[in-house]
Amino acid sequence: MASGRPAPTSEAELVARAAALAGRTLGELAVELGVAVPPDLRRAKGFAGQLLERALGATAGSRAEPDFPALGVELKTIPVDERGRPCESTFVCTIDSVAIGAVEWERSLVRRKLLRVLWVPVEGSRALAVGARRLGAALLWSPSPAEEAALRFDWEELAGLIGRGDVEQVTGHLGRHLQVRPKAAHGRARRRALDPDGMSFAALPRGFYLRASFTAAILASHYVLPR
DNA sequence: TATTGATCATAT
């Protein structure tokens, strides 16, 4: 990957850059950055996110850090329908099911990832060619006390189950706003986990996701569709 | 058709 823009040095600069992208298409951005546009996202699921990383000067790559380390800001592109509502859930982080039982909410990866997020809406209809999809108005967000309390409630239930060795009992049906779903390269992937008796076994890797209803509420009071 | 479970690409 070629390098993107230099990193922004303040939140204001980051927000200004993001605001300037509203209404632009992924195709226009790709041309400016010298990136090829895939025909669809089946084999390029991270395309929009990686394009925006470069357009905004995020730290590229797969380092376990916020996208903008100096600012402590996480970048999330979010696909939205024609009404501005999320098309998908939002991946937050993977789960270390062996360690999670010893972690409190305040130090959890979920909370740290969501402390400060730049949401960048992108038209997500599969009927739109990838290159024609427009960016919406970005929103720099931190959870309100009520939002954090709600996330904490779900996290404690889910992390509690996993910590007690019941990771195999946790399905995507649990959690009002936060849920646990598989997060793996393929169905044979395995991570070390503990059963209720403390015995180690190979489990399907899982991650925390925000339900679309939760992110819809975040975007609802701020988001404006591109026009 | 909304949601859950499964999967794909790239970088390190």
Place this chain on the structure above:
DNA sequence: ATATGATCAATA
């Protein structure tokens, strides 16, 4: 192999 970026696609 595990982190990043997520969306696909089968199911209920």
